[in-house]
Amino acid sequence: MSQQREVAIVGVHATKQQRNSGRSALALIQEATNAALDDAGLKMKDVDGYIAFTFEGGNGSGVNEGNIAHQFGQPIAFTAQISGAYAVQMAAGAIKQGYADVVVIPAAGSTTLGGGKAASYTRPEYEFTEWTGSMTPAQFAIIARRHMHEYGTTIEQMAEVASRIQHNGNINPEAVLFGRAADTPEKVLNAPMIAEPFTRAMCSLVNDGASCIVVTSAERAKDCRHDPIWVLGGAMENRATSYFEAPTLDMMNSRDKMLRGFQRAGIRHEDTDIVMCYDHFAHGPIVQMETLGFCKPGEGGHYVPEVMGLDSKHPICPDGGNLSYSHNMIPYNFKQIEIVRQFRNDVPDLCPEGHKGIHTYDRRICRKVRDPKLAVGAGPMTEGRHGFVLLAKD
Amino acid sequence: MEAPMLIPPYPVPSNLSQPFWDGTRRGKFLLQKCGACGAYRWTPQWLCTKCHSLDFAWVEASGDAKVYSFSVVHRPPLPGFKAPYVVATVELAEGPMMLTNIVDCDPKDVKIDMKVKVTFDKVSDEISLYKFRPA
Numbered sequence: 001m002s003q004q005r006e007v008a009i010v011g012v013h014a015t016k017q018q019r020n021s022g023r024s025a026l027a028l029i030q031e032a033t034n035a036a037l038d039d040a041g042l043k044m045k046d047v048d049g050y051i052a053f054t055f056e057g058g059n060g061s062g063v064n065e066g067n068i069a070h071q072f073g074q075p076i077a078f079t080a081q082i083s084g085a086y087a088v089q090m091a092a093g094a095i096k097q098g099y100a101d102v103v104v105i106p107a108a109g110s111t112t113l114g115g116g117k118a119a120s121y122t123r124p125e126y127e128f129t130e131w132t133g134s135m136t137p138a139q140f141a142i143i144a145r146r147h148m149h150e151y152g153t154t155i156e157q158m159a160e161v162a163s164r165i166q167h168n169g170n171i172n173p174e175a176v177l178f179g180r181a182a183d184t185p186e187k188v189l190n191a192p193m194i195a196e197p198f199t200r201a202m203c204s205l206v207n208d209g210a211s212c213i214v215v216t217s218a219e220r221a222k223d224c225r226h227d228p229i230w231v232l233g234g235a236m237e238n239r240a241t242s243y244f245e246a247p248t249l250d251m252m253n254s255r256d257k258m259l260r261g262f263q264r265a266g267i268r269h270e271d272t273d274i275v276m277c278y279d280h281f282a283h284g285p286i287v288q289m290e291t292l293g294f295c296k297p298g299e300g301g302h303y304v305p306e307v308m309g310l311d312s313k314h315p316i317c318p319d320g321g322n323l324s325y326s327h328n329m330i331p332y333n334f335k336q337i338e339i340v341r342q343f344r345n346d347v348p349d350l351c352p353e354g355h356k357g358i359h360t361y362d363r364r365i366c367r368k369v370r371d372p373k374l375a376v377g378a379g380p381m382t383e384g385r386h387g388f389v390l391l392a393k394d
Numbered sequence: 395m396e397a398p399m400l401i402p403p404y405p406v407p408s409n410l411s412q413p414f415w416d417g418t419r420r421g422k423f424l425l426q427k428c429g430a431c432g433a434y435r436w437t438p439q440w441l442c443t444k445c446h447s448l449d450f451a452w453v454e455a456s457g458d459a460k461v462y463s464f465s466v467v468h469r470p471p472l473p474g475f476k477a478p479y480v481v482a483t484v485e486l487a488e489g490p491m492m493l494t495n496i497v498d499c500d501p502k503d504v505k506i507d508m509k510v511k512v513t514f515d516k517v518s519d520e521i522s523l524y525k526f527r528p529a
């Protein structure tokens with residue numbers, strides 16, 4: 001099938017990602033939405049679609065389409081509750097069908113105010129989960145250890161993956177762990193043990209921050225400020241609810257569905273550049289590259305460290321990922337946003353003239369990928385819900 | 395090795411799961427068995443996850459399982475858990491996967507594929523938790 005260029009990402013924004021912002025998720029989401037629309041050259045009055053996870057908050061600070069519509073004084077026609085790659089694909093579908101013309105996809109989390117209990121969804125008050133003491137790292141550690149058992153994946157390979165991603169965060173001034181990320185395998189392995197086999201440096205961050213993506217039609221994109229970033233397709237599959245069912249490697253059974261997503265878009269894996277994996281934990285990119293079809297099941301431990309470097313075939317998480325850039329509890333949009341920023345050559349790092357788009361490609365200070373044109377933005381990509389979107393520039 | 399010490403809230407049974415918790419309180423390990431295809435399932439559901447029949451009965455299961463995978467937790471999520479402790483997915487002899495704790499052994503001795511047996515931990519007059527120990 002031919003690649004269709006009908007729908008595009010035209011605006012993106014991420015607020016400052018930080019711990020203890022002192023601001024509510026609603027306040028952060030409004031800032032991100034305004035800024036992403038400004039980036040697109042659009043106004044809230046242009047928006048008629050809204051896709052975001054909703055959650056309650058005290059004092060009217062709940063994040064939901066009704067509150068957003070009311071506060072911005074802008075009626076919204078199309079709404080859905082999801083984020084990241086799923087949301088971009090749903091926006092594309094809604095735009096192609098005419099349900100909406102301009103869709104905003106905001107996401108925010110705040111540990112300090114509103115929408116606030118620190119990732120409380122990861123410890124559901126569920127009668128068969130909570131009492132076991134299986135908080136998030138333990139849930140995914142069970143999966144990582146099974147992958148090690150079945151395929152011979154090693155803790156050193158996972159540490160290599162985590163350290164390479166954290167190297168990118170270490171030189172990203174916008175990363176929560178800028179300048180202090182665990183950027184060598186030794187640092188990763190020597191960090192405090194949280195839930196075997198994961199040390200703290202193999203677990204994602206918990207911080208505040210917001211993001212927003214603006215999606216519109218090819219026609220509308222012509223009037224926008226930046227060149228369109230095309231949404232070429234992708235795939236989605238749900239298999240279970242994380243934290244409710246016992247964690248297993250079942251997600252790997254989504255591989256066929258993911259492969260069909262590439263086929264439908266007419267894209268070969270080998271032609272993609274950046275791959276934004278969902279690096280919630282160090283095993284994530286290994287299992288996901290297998291599930292996305294970049295390598296065979298079980299090969300990820302060897303394959304991923306070989307291809308993920310900034311100068312290698314498929315640079316993974318050049319922003320520093322959830323491990324060191326940001327995990328604001330709803331971090332899926334960051335995957336698409338980093339692709340857009342790499343495509344646009346808007347990549348803050350330590351290059352002296354990086355802010356002018358002049359990069360050194362000296363990997364001690366530079367995290368700009370060379371001339372990316374086609375990329376994979378994955379996430380949500382946990383154990384129950386898997387999806388990715390294919391993005392391209394002209 | 396001690397089991398994790400818990401603070402309330404303990405599990406709150408639903409009208410679906412009440413028979414299960416009634417069982418653990420009496421030292422019985424019950425699972426739902428499909429009335430149509432005979433499949434066992436976990437977690438409790440109103441329909442058979444294999445054939446979608448709504449017909450089921452709670453039957454006593456063997457309590458036998460093997461460790462599918464596990465993690466030794468060193469930093470508990472909440473006060474009241476005493477680290478280190480073992481969280482595991484076990485594969486029940488009847489087929490379903492179950493999240494639980496492995497107790498009555500040193501966490502260092504837990505291995506994947508290890509045979510384990512259910513054991514009950516009474517935490518209140520209403521609730522006895524189901525955990526697994528080396529068989």
Ligand SMILES: [Zn+2]
Nearest residue numbers: 428431442445
């Ligand atoms: Zn059945």
